[in-house]
Amino acid sequence: MVRFRFLLAGVEGIEPSSGVLETLILPMNYTPIRMLLFYYIVRFKSSIQTKKLKLDNFFVLTLFYLTKIFINDKILVFKGGLFMNLGLKGRVVIVTGAASGIGRQIALAYAKEGATLALADINLDGLKKMKKEIKDVDVYVEKVDVTDAENCAAFVKNVVKKFKKVDVLVNNAGTAKMGDMETFPETTFRAHAELMMYAPVRLTNLCIPHFKKNGWGSVVNIASIFGKQPGGLISYDTIKAADIMITKDYSSYCAPFNVNVNSVCPGPVDTPLWHADGQLGDQLASATGMKRDEAIDWFAKANIPMGRYAKPEEIASAVVFLSSEPAHYITGVALNVDGGMVKSTL
Numbered sequence: 168m169v170r171f172r173f174l175l176a177g178v179e180g181i182e183p184s185s186g187v188l189e190t191l192i193l194p195m196n197y198t199p200i201r202m203l204l205f206y207y208i209v210r211f212k213s214s215i216q217t218k219k220l221k222l223d224n225f226f227v228l229t230l231f232y233l234t235k236i237f238i239n240d241k242i243l244v245f246k247g248g249l250f251m252n253l254g255l256k257g258r259v260v261i262v263t264g265a266a267s268g269i270g271r272q273i274a275l276a277y278a279k280e281g282a283t284l285a286l287a288d289i290n291l292d293g294l295k296k297m298k299k300e301i302k303d304v305d306v307y308v309e310k311v312d313v314t315d316a317e318n319c320a321a322f323v324k325n326v327v328k329k330f331k332k333v334d335v336l337v338n339n340a341g342t343a344k345m346g347d348m349e350t351f352p353e354t355t356f357r358a359h360a361e362l363m364m365y366a367p368v369r370l371t372n373l374c375i376p377h378f379k380k381n382g383w384g385s386v387v388n389i390a391s392i393f394g395k396q397p398g399g400l401i402s403y404d405t406i407k408a409a410d411i412m413i414t415k416d417y418s419s420y421c422a423p424f425n426v427n428v429n430s431v432c433p434g435p436v437d438t439p440l441w442h443a444d445g446q447l448g449d450q451l452a453s454a455t456g457m458k459r460d461e462a463i464d465w466f467a468k469a470n471i472p473m474g475r476y477a478k479p480e481e482i483a484s485a486v487v488f489l490s491s492e493p494a495h496y497i498t499g500v501a502l503n504v505d506g507g508m509v510k511s512t513l
């Protein structure tokens with residue numbers, strides 16, 4: 168690869184150290200027609216100006232295209248290092264809670280891998296924005312309340328009708344609320360269980376027949392490190408612990424069908440769940456007497472060895488990896504993505 172880079176750099180007369188790497192990476196995902204345009208417009212402008220096409224230009228283009236095929240299909244595109252081909256191109260991926268925060272970044276990360284997206288959320292405007300933003304892959308969006316069984320069933324049916332299959336399910340929709348242990352409302356506890364415990368079970372059950380038909384499938388449940396150690400959020404901690412167990416049970420059940428089931432356990436993440444009005448940041452602020460941002464920063468410095476919250480993209484990359492082809496043998500794990508916050512070795 169390095170030799171190829173130098174070869175092209177040499178042919179095009181570009182210094183290898185002058186950003187040629189980025190220039191070459193960019194067109195790797197281009198279709199042949201876009202590559203042709205790129206080739207002529209950006210690199211061989213002078214050929215167009217003189218209206219002369221040189222034979223060696225075609226040679227370089229062919230070499231470039233063959234290398235693109237090789238890179239996309241076999242190993243990797245690289246930026247500062249080698250990456251695996253995640254084998255997600257054309258996979259049909261369902262993401263719940265995709266209109267905001269972690270779910271949004273998960274959807275964008277799958278789009279970058281060339282997956283076909285089926286996005287669910289109660290926030291239809293947010294989903295429509297996502298659909299506009301995502302280019303080059305098919306995106307289906309539907310307003311779905313995952314706490315509603317009929318809604319979920321209709322959604323999965325619509326996805327299969329549109330894309331003929333489902334390959335990956337990411338159960339992400341969720342929320343959290345701080346509250347006094349003794350007075351925490353039972354109705355809120357039950358609503359959280361509907362959203363973050365029953366919904367993943369329901370959607371997994373709806374997808375399993377399609378995974379079986381495919382002979383392949385992958386489920387990623389977004390749990391939390393507070394499912395491993397208490398965070399003082401009684402409903403949330405309890406339900407996220409249940410998610411880790413649900414993951415484990417389904418991983419055994421689904422393994423014979425070539426389906427892996429894992430959970431990702433984020434520590435605190437910079438999303439609207441912390442930063443929007445009335446959400447966890449404000450709740451922490453009123454409990455500590457600090458301002459919202461000050462309280463969040465204090466919490467990060469006091470509890471997270473890396474001293475900061477995760478970016479949602481950092482959670483998304485773990486999710487995408489666990490559902491990828493190279494990670495398919497990994498099943499039943501609860502992977503912390505927490506800047507070192509969990510103290511246990513489990």
Ligand SMILES: NC(=O)c1ccc[n+]([C@@H]2O[C@H](COP(=O)([O-])OP(=O)(O)OC[C@H]3O[C@@H](n4cnc5c(N)ncnc54)[C@H](O)[C@@H]3O)[C@@H](O)[C@H]2O)c1
Nearest residue numbers: 264267268269288289312313340341391433435436438440
């Ligand atoms: N932010 C964190 O610190 C953190 C840490 C660990 C785990 N998590 C988990 O990550 C997941 C995403 O959280 P986030 O921080 O991105 O939150 P967020 O509030 O930014 O996004 C949650 C999304 O879920 C959607 N949603 C809520 N109820 C729904 C329903 N009934 N049906 C369909 N969609 C619904 C919302 O509309 C929203 O788009 C949640 O499961 C959360 O528990 C978050």
